[in-house]
């Protein structure tokens with residue numbers, strides 16, 4: 001019989017003994033929108049070991065970003081606990097959380113979030129400035145080393161508008177590593193990139209992950225999941241049981257369940273896209289910025305839409321179900337009779 005060792009708890013400072021880098025226990029998060037309660041997480045339990053590259057997958061609105069925000073100390077759970085290195089985050093006040101974020105966590109977002117007027121070098125120097133331990137000269141030296149790590153040292157004096165999307169993301173990654181984080185949180189890190197650049201970024205992330213930090217990435221991108229050491233699927237604020245994929249341990253049964261879930265989302269997305277472009281709401285010729293599709297489409301159509309959206313649209317175009325093209329991340333649809341009368 002296996003006996004589980006009870007966690008030793010020091011009640012005064014909220015530290016537990018654990019081998020996990022991050023422990024999420026019974027976490028619920030409910031947002032209040034006016035008088036309406038929006039349950040985003042409904043009882044999450046996740047154990048994350050040091051050095052993992054964990055992928056969070058699931059349809060739009062299932063709670064991926066909410067979970068990242070809670071782990072990253074950007075918000076508090078409504079119920080449940082999150083431990084970082086055994087430390088109960090709910091006991092930290094806002095200043096302590098800010099220190100924890102500054103000293104331990106790096107963030108990489110879909111749209112890079114670089115300051116447009118600063119050079120690549122200056123953007124990477126920002127966290128070092130807030131850390132306040134290095135002289136300006138040392139900050140500059142460290143920022144250059146980080147740019148070298150992402151192979152952008154020769155572009156250090158360029159501003160974001162002078163860099164491609166992939167280069168901007170590399171600057172954002174260098175910035176995320178400025179405080180030597182032990183945890184890196186990534187929210188759709190390849191979401192705004194073409195697939196070739198996305199793969200370059202993923203290779204870079206994999207190399208950086210192997211240096212020891214724990215990575216957690218929310219993604220819709222199947223390519224990202226291939227770089228993860230483990231994937232959990234989330235649906236309606238809960239983990240989909242039996243769909244946890246760890247390294248090469250995915251069984252045939254799990255694979256079948258995963259593919260069937262994906263195909264269900266895919267069909268739902270495909271139907272909604274076609275319904276939308278065939279509807280009266282769309283004009284004769286219109287353009288949709290794919291990465292911003294959320295801004296331009298009705299909420300109802302949005303449900304589950306972004307999952308595999310780029311791939312799906314490309315596929316529909318290839319099959320000539322949609323008369324259009326994708327150019328520089330913009331989907332250009334031309335409404336013609338035969339397609340829309342179908």
Ligand SMILES: Nc1ncnc2c1ncn2[C@@H]1O[C@H](COP(=O)(O)OP(=O)(O)OP(=O)(O)O)[C@@H](O)[C@H]1O
Pocket residue numbers: 031032033038039040058059060061062063064065066067218306
């Ligand atoms: N600040 C907020 N106020 C109210 N509701 C919110 C807020 N943030 C998220 N939600 C809601 O919580 C749910 C989970 O959202 P979340 O952004 O975590 O999902 P997601 O899986 O990251 O989605 P996506 O893939 O589209 O980014 C959604 O129903 C969303 O509308």
